Amino acid sequence: MTLARLSAERLAYGGATVFDGVSLDIRAGERVVLVGPSGAGKTTLLMALHARMVADGLRVALAPQEAGLVPQLSVVKNTLMGRLDDHGALHNLASLLHTPKPARAEILALLAELGLAEQAQRAVEGLSGGQRQRVSLARALYRGGQVFLGDEPVSAVDETQAEALLAVVARHFETSVLSLHDLTLARSFASRIIGVRKGALVFDAPPAQVTPAQFESLYAA
């Protein structure tokens, strides 16, 4: 089943055209990883997929590069924000003052899974970069949905932790599209790797079929 389809589309970022005619299908059950140098267009592609999926009525869990956490609010409240659209304004106001028990239990379980149990009540502004990235993941996991979209979702943690965090993502979502800069990590996680360079998809294949030379060509000057 196809979750999202881009067919010969022009995608722009901040007014400038990044992709001039890009086609891409994302199918259910795939773990797609976008690789490529910075500025290649990975974020543009992810945001376009997000917009398409949302427009098609899919529920998407998003972990954007700029996490958009609210520094003054606690980890629990920031996580809670993943489901604000499920409730009305009054319910949300009440949750801001006091998180309802069931939601709280669910969030705490997620935080434990992500290694944030101890920070649950702390304001995000006091956390390290890696911890904040986990909060962003927690919000996406709490939101749930048919697909997880992550733009460098584990860039601020070390390799071992990154692998563990991606494993958590894989447990919660059958389908995911991520951008990663760590190629080893990309190979181990992906069921499909897409190489992006200068606004074009250079290769698109299962990890086993992508050669080291192909990877290198992405970053060549």
Place this chain on the structure above:
Amino acid sequence: MRPEPLSRRALVLAMLALAVLALPFADLAVSAHAPWAALARMGQGLLHPDFAAIEDLGAATARTLAFALAGVAVGAVAGLICAPFYAFRPLRAVLIGLRSVHELFWALLLMQVTGLSPTTGVLAIALPYAGVFAKVFAELIEEADPAPARVLPPGVDAFSRFLFARAPLVAADMWSYILYRVECGLRSSAVLGFIGLPTLGFQLDSFFRIGNYGAVGAVLMIYIALVVTIRHWMRLALVPLWLVASLWVLGGVSTPPMGAGALWRFFTVDIVPAPLREGHWADLPDWLGPIVTGQILPATLITLIVAQLALVATGALAFGGFSVLVRQVAGFAVWPARFVTIVLRTIPEYMLAYLFLQILGPSMLPVILALAIHNGAIIAHLLSREAEGILAGLRPDAPRGAALWGYELAPRLFGRFLALSLYRWEMILRETAVMGLLGVATLGFYLDSALATLRLDRALMLILAIAALTAAIDALSKALRGRLGAASLSLVQNRSDTRISGVAPTSPAVTEMGANTQARACVPREMQEHLTSALSDRETRFGLQSLLRQSR
């Protein structure tokens, strides 16, 4: 298109020339018979404050607080409600109108409807403050980091969006702005006493009339203590307590009865221009003409003359005097100097003018002195804080004493000084108009007499004239500041002000987060300017120096 830059020298020369031109028209006489004796008596009173009338003083203090807190609370809530809709033009026009009229004028107008009642006092503060709050809150909300709102799930309603992704980001800044306004509110509330509301200003006036200078000293001390300690008693957790207490105090204020239907009469009869009331539209020019030529024009001229002299005197005091507040320049003299400045910038200019009037007798002199001393003290204080920041970064072999002022501080701070003075210009003008209530023939004088003779239609015309004049000076000041060049306007220091009044400083982590999104780290320009005028940057927990270093 960038406006043509204006040289600092040209600006200063133009301002001085205007002041010299104004001088022959200014009445600067000392008309009191024995000013020194009056000064001595007053000095005696200040040195020997008399708290014998403690009961009256206690009640007046409680009411001063109650009017201020209730007024600020109503203004802040109204402002917060209006802030998200500030871009809506008709609403913005109303809010601008509300804040263009001075609290004292509001009180005089409201008194026609609600009498000498708590409603009058609270609304006189709340109405103009609502306009200011709405503007500042709207700017804070607008300039908050947009990222959290952007990554919310699609379809979140506007209210939840605001609650989670906006309010937490701006809450700390809003609170420190509210604290600053509480301070302004106390000033307004005290001054409302001079027109009859039962606050400290009323007590001051009464004690003066019977020559009880000891009690005058006591009133001033209580007032200063109240303002200087704001951040110790004004805590977020205590707000409900203070508000309930305020309502209780206000509930106990006895009010002279007003005739029924005062409100209806006010709008349908009193403020309608006299010829229209009788349906004689053709007589309107004949009615308006004398008001314009006989009152508005001459009073505007006098207001401008007084304000110009006050502005130049303010500048001279501030730029000549700020170094007395810098330890490296003045040595041990800074301590008494700092004490005096705290007192002078805490006492409202209206109150100072009242005091000087008692000593010097009626003329423009006490008014100009009061404006210059109060505003000069504020600017000098801000400059001295900035000077300390500069000193922290000076080379070890920098000059000391007067040479330090002449070679290092004065040249570096001159642009900043001009920007601050231009910003204060509009406030000086507003206050000059209000000083008319003390008898100087500025616009407020004619407004007062129109109200005293129950000619509310004329009063309305005068209020419109004052609002227009203030708006014109404000626009001129903004244009001049813009043309002075960005360098002299860098209100860097005021970023620190927002962090000060009892609010926890933003952690380095947030600063780091904010680095991605420049906008958030900055406080809106307008707010910075409000804070520039603030006394809320008083004795701070976090040294300005470190903040300045941080922001470089």
